[in-house]
Structure formats: structure tokens, C-alpha cells
Amino acid sequence: MDFLIRTIVLNKVPTVIQVLPALNSGGVERGAVDIALAVKELGWVSIVVSEGGIMMKELERAEVEHIELPLSSKNPFTMHKNFNSLSSIIYDRKVDIVHARSRAPAWSAYYASKRFDTNFVTTFHGTYNYKDFIKKKYNSIMTKGKRVIAISKFIKNHIIEKYGIEAEKIVKIPRGIDLNSFDPTKVSHERIIQLSNSWRLSDGTQIIMLPGRLARWKGHKVLIEALGKLKRRDFRCIFVGSELGNENNKKYLIKIIRENNLSELVQFVNHCTDMPAAYMLSDIVVSASTDPEAFGRVSVEAQAMNRIIIASDHGGSSETIMNKKTGILFLNNNSDSLSKAINSALQMDIESRKKLGEAARNHVSSEYRLEYMQQSTIKLYQELI
Structure with a gap:
């Protein structure tokens, strides 16, 4: 990686540890791994502390150290043990930066950092909604x-408005997309055919994909209702994402699908390991989250892959999508608005799709490259050391 940042000359190599609950799929995990690799490539000591998960393989390939601790636990006794363990790590490894990416581990990491006057950094990955003082206090660790x-x-505006934090303390660093991985020219026909066969898709049918776990707020119900209002039936809708922990919602969604006579047109697919190929299989990508996305990685990835993205007009998606220029925004939680947007996208000719797709990728390339996120984060680290 060709960083445009020159490493500060120090008496020792800087050490950065990142703490988060686990390393399974998700925006928090993706960001942690991307920064861990960048820190390692810069020649610094990079350590990730979590419960582990499927993304540990990426750390292992890059020879980034991982230390396993039960950081997802909210049990006060376990959190205190984590405080002691993190204190030992900070002291023994002479850590310069502790970067917390989630609330439970942040509590342990904050007091461990404070114990040794170590630089403490947080990333606010979501709105962390609260209904009472106790939950707000819990969130405030971030x-x-x-x-x-x-x-x-x-998210920056949310932090200022809800927690009264001075703007000067907050640094906006959008998530970054690896444009080498999410490059439509680098996805082979073999990968696309393999995935199409796995999903048992027929040729000549337009594909509408909603990536995201089957949580209620991800908007699957809104999309189903929107599809039910279409007069056409020449499409296939794919829900791509884990149902783990959301089995009851899947049952509910199946009921809604039947009520809208869409049983032959909508299918569920569990976790997909080749999302670039999944995007290439799709004609339209939908992000229908009824709660605002803090950033909205799906919206950016779809644009990077030259796909038509249709997203709720709130939260991060309102920032990352230029309406009717790089994608389409619809009224949040409004199936009529979404249905009209989908119908319009299905009717687009090849030239219009190509123009939109090219504008979308150029937009992501100029604003949301992975390298920008890595460089900005490391610059922040350097300013603190």
C-alpha cells in the first residue's frame, strides 16, 4: 500500500490495539481488519483483541496478532476481568493507541487506557439508540x-446533538471500500455462473437483491410490500443474509410473502461469501432499512459494482448516494415510494443503466476508497502519538 503519510520517527515502533466484540461479518469487523492490515503494512505493531470469528483468517494471512478475550460480554464481572487483561496487554506491549469499536469492550478498554495514560480512540459505528438515562450513560463511553x-x-451530527460533544473532538472518517475487490471487471464469468447455479436462477430474469441480515429494521417487509404493488412479475427477489437470531422474523416475512402472492418470486439465501459476484448477478440492489444506516456499506458497494442502488432517504445513504445521478432514494418505510422506484429502475434501458453505473463507481472512487479511510485513520493516530 502506497501511503502518502510519512511515519513519525520514534524511539520505538508504535503499537496499536483495536478492541471489538468479535470478528464475524459486519461493518465494525470490516473496518477493524482493514485498519489492522494498514497498521501492519506501515511497519507498526498491530494487534486485534476480540472473541474471534471467520475474519480472523485475514489477520492470520497478514501475520497480524489476535488476542482472544470475551469482549462481547456485558456481564460486569467479565468486563472487569477484561479490564485487567487489557491493562496487562497495554503495559506489557507498551501500547500507544487503544482503539475501541464497540461499547462493551470500550468500557474495559477506556479504564485500562486511563490507568496508563494511553491514547484512547473510539469509532462511533451507529446511533446506539436509547430510551432512558441508563442506556444513554452506557452508550456515552463511545x-x-x-x-x-x-x-x-x-453520525457526527448525532453525536453532537445527543451527547453534547464538541465538534472539534470528532473526526469524520467514512468507511472505505476496496475497489480492487469490488470491481465489476475483475469478477469472472465462472464466479457469476457458479453463484447463479447455487441460487438456481434462470436466465433472462431481472434480479432484485437486498443484502443484510434478517433483522426487522433492515426493511425486508417494506420491499415485499413494494414488490406486491408491481403490475409486472418478470423479476426475482433475493434476500441475502444470515437469519441467525432472526428466525421468527423470517417466519413473519414468509407469511407476508404469501399474502402478497410472491412465493414463486422471492427467495432467501444465507450468508454469501462472494458478494462482488452477487452484485454482478443483480440488476437492482435495495437497501430498505427503516432505521437510518450509520453509513450504509451496501449502498456504496453496489455503486462500486455499477449496479442500480435504491435506498431509504435517511441516514448515511442520503450522503453516499447522489439521487438520480448515482442511485435512487425513496421515502423511508414507504412501500409506494419504493415500488415506484423499482418499477422505474426495471424499465431503464441499457444505455441509461450504463451511464448511472459509471457515475456511481466514479463517485465511490472519489469519496469512499479504502485507502482514504486507512490514511485518515493512521494520520489521526500519528497526531496523538
Whole structure:
């Protein structure tokens, strides 16, 4: 990686540890791995502390150290043990930066960092909604960093409005997309055919894909209702994402699908390991989240892959999509608005799709490259050391 940042000359190589609950799929995990690799490539010591998960393989390939601790636990006794363990790591490894990416591990990491006057950084990955003082107090740990990274303008404004944090302390660093991985020219026909066969898709049918776990707020119900209002039936809708922990919602969605006479047109696919190929299989990608996305990785990935993205007009998606120029925004939680947007996209001719797709990728390339996120984060680290 060709960083445009020159490493500060120090008496020792800087050490950065990142703490998060686990390393399974998700935006928090993706960001942690991307920064861990960048820190390692810069020649610094990079350590990730979590419960582990499927993304550990990426760390292992890059020879980034992983330390296993039960950081997803909210049990006070376990959190205190984590505090002691993190204190030992900070002291023994002479850590320069502790970067917390989630609330439970942040509590342990904050007090461990404070014990040794170690630089503490947080990334605010979501709105962390609260209904009472106790939950707000729990969330507030993410504002305790010497620098607080907000992954979008929406999140930065949320932090200022809800927690009263001074704007100067907050640094907006949007998530970054690996444009080498998410490059439509680098996805082979073999990968696309393999995935198409796995999903048992027929040729000549337009594909509408909603990527995201089957949580209620991800908007599957809104999309189903929108599809039910279409007069055409020449499409296939694919829900791509894990149902783990959301089995009851899947049952509910199947009921809604039947009520809208869409049983032959909508199918569920569990976790997909080749999302670039999944995007290439799709004609339209939908992000229908009824709660605002803090950033909205799906919206950016779809644009990077030259796909038509249709997303709820709130949260991060309102920032990452230029309406009717790089994608289409619809009224949040409004199936009529979504149905009209889908119908319009299905009717687009090849030239219009090509023009939209090219504009979308150029937009992502100029604003949301992975290298920009890595460089900005490391620059922040350097300013603190």
C-alpha cells in the first residue's frame, strides 16, 4: 500500500490495539481488519483483541496478532476481568493507541487506557439508540476518546446533538471500500455462473437483491410490500443474509410473502461469501432499512459494482448516494415510494443503466476508497502519538 503519510520517527515502533466484540461479518469487523492490515503494512505493531470469528483468517494471512478475550460480554464481572487483561496487554506491549469499536469492550478498554495514560480512540459505528438515562450513560463511553471517529456526517451530527460533544473532538472518517475487490471487471464469468447455479436462477430474469441480515429494521417487509404493488412479475427477489437470531422474523416475512402472492418470486439465501459476484448477478440492489444506516456499506458497494442502488432517504445513504445521478432514494418505510422506484429502475434501458453505473463507481472512487479511510485513520493516530 502506497501511503502518502510519512511515519513519525520514534524511539520505538508504535503499537496499536483495536478492541471489538468479535470478528464475524459486519461493518465494525470490516473496518477493524482493514485498519489492522494498514497498521501492519506501515511497519507498526498491530494487534486485534476480540472473541474471534471467520475474519480472523485475514489477520492470520497478514501475520497480524489476535488476542482472544470475551469482549462481547456485558456481564460486569467479565468486563472487569477484561479490564485487567487489557491493562496487562497495554503495559506489557507498551501500547500507544487503544482503539475501541464497540461499547462493551470500550468500557474495559477506556479504564485500562486511563490507568496508563494511553491514547484512547473510539469509532462511533451507529446511533446506539436509547430510551432512558441508563442506556444513554452506557452508550456515552463511545464519546470518551481523545478523538471520536464518526463514520458519516449523519453520525457526527448525532453525536453532537445527543451527547453534547464538541465538534472539534470528532473526526469524520467514512468507511472505505476496496475497489480492487469490488470491481465489476475483475469478477469472472465462472464466479457469476457458479453463484447463479447455487441460487438456481434462470436466465433472462431481472434480479432484485437486498443484502443484510434478517433483522426487522433492515426493511425486508417494506420491499415485499413494494414488490406486491408491481403490475409486472418478470423479476426475482433475493434476500441475502444470515437469519441467525432472526428466525421468527423470517417466519413473519414468509407469511407476508404469501399474502402478497410472491412465493414463486422471492427467495432467501444465507450468508454469501462472494458478494462482488452477487452484485454482478443483480440488476437492482435495495437497501430498505427503516432505521437510518450509520453509513450504509451496501449502498456504496453496489455503486462500486455499477449496479442500480435504491435506498431509504435517511441516514448515511442520503450522503453516499447522489439521487438520480448515482442511485435512487425513496421515502423511508414507504412501500409506494419504493415500488415506484423499482418499477422505474426495471424499465431503464441499457444505455441509461450504463451511464448511472459509471457515475456511481466514479463517485465511490472519489469519496469512499479504502485507502482514504486507512490514511485518515493512521494520520489521526500519528497526531496523538
